[in-house]
Amino acid sequence: MKFELKTENENYSKSFSQFFGIVFILTLIINLCYVSLKLEIISRNYEIDYYCRLLSVEKSKPHFKKLSRLSDLKSKQQIWEFCREVIK
Secondary structure, X not given: OXXXXXXXXXXXHHHHHHHHHHHXXXXXXXXXXXXXXXXXXXXXXXXXXXXXXXXXXXXXXXXXXXXXXXXXXXXXXXXXXXXXXXXO
């Protein structure tokens, strides 16, 4: 006849490993959200630069609309001044 006695150490180590697993996953999710927000800002800046350069070559209404949407500027004069600052 065998007699085994379970200790509480297994339960504590299991609880700690679950806790650290959850903390690791939450940290990973937060970091991925941070990276995605930074990539959004970077891509927006490149898109503004691209459309400002296009606007300096070809003055078309779709370019003004896209720049207006990206920069929250409404008048063409404001967009022109904004693009002059961006291109410098």
